[in-house]
Amino acid sequence: MSQSPSLRFRAAAVADIPAIVALVESAYRGDSGRLGWTTESDLLDGQRTDVEGVAALIGVDGSQVLLAEHDGALLACCHVAVKQGDGYFGMFAVNPLSQKAGLGKALLGEAERIAAQEWRCPVMRMTVIEQRADLIAWYERRGYRRTGQFEPFPYGDERFGIPRRDDLRFEWLAKNLAQVSA
Template sequence: MALAFSRADANDAEALAELINSAYRGETSRLGWTTEADLLEGRRIDAAGIVKLLAAADSLILVCRQHGQLLGSVHLQYGAGQVQIGMLAVSPCHQGQGIGKQLLRQAEQWAEQVWPVQRFSMAVIPLRQELIEFYQRRGYRRTGQIQPFPLNPALWTPKVGDLCLERLEKPARFSTESPPPSRVADTDAADG
């Protein structure tokens, strides 16, 4: 599957909000495996939130398209040597085809080209064990650091009590925490 990756701009805001919400919330999200529909009701983000992320300093959204069709996106936020990865989303009807793996790999590579990255981090709902396992297979590790789930009643309301987030981390490829890789062909190609 030939995919094209590019940086989103404000013109993409409506389509991005629709894609992200379809991957995480509501009945459409149940077509894929990334759904949070049993945990949260409402929207994950709106177009105004996308525009705000795009306008923020050291922030970008990477998009993935095939033949011009938006299939996936991921938000990257840089600060103090760390890139926070968030809202990795793939259209529910295109999940399970390796797009998320490619998008995450591209996001990490883009981040390392744009910023002096030491580590990547993300916050995941611990109840989403299959999602944590997906990230662990990509080199992320659980830190045990738990934080409260953010409140935003204008967009979402929890369906379960005690929702929280756990921080996952991974050293950047060229950080002082991990040795640079040898110049060997990418062995992850068989993974999706």
């Protein structure tokens, strides 16, 4: 784990699950999500995650839900894992009232450090809804590149939300982690 004077990173425990679910939902859905710039409220209704989904990520080898806290308050989270030898980054959420303060960049950097240095992953990969142009541009500014690989959105599976349009799909982004492990 890493720590700075104002921001502390740590792996989530089972006791953190309700707070993680609340944070992810607040960042991506409903009116609270509209307070920040990462909302998916125009694309999806319904849930973004649930207790069972988060619980399945905790305590698994090669998987960590990473938390960013300030004075004990949860401000941001993400899931980082090893999948097929590469790092995988997902479930990224920053409290809408704390966005644009550099928390997301710091948390992404810590996730990349874990994947590169602790797990020796050569690449970090993630999926982003293709229609999220501002978010894709944010990742591109941090060294991620569009791969041209896509996956269909899981229409009909409400665990991933209720689509408000019929053209959603995920695009894979990737970043070489060689410079992170140096």
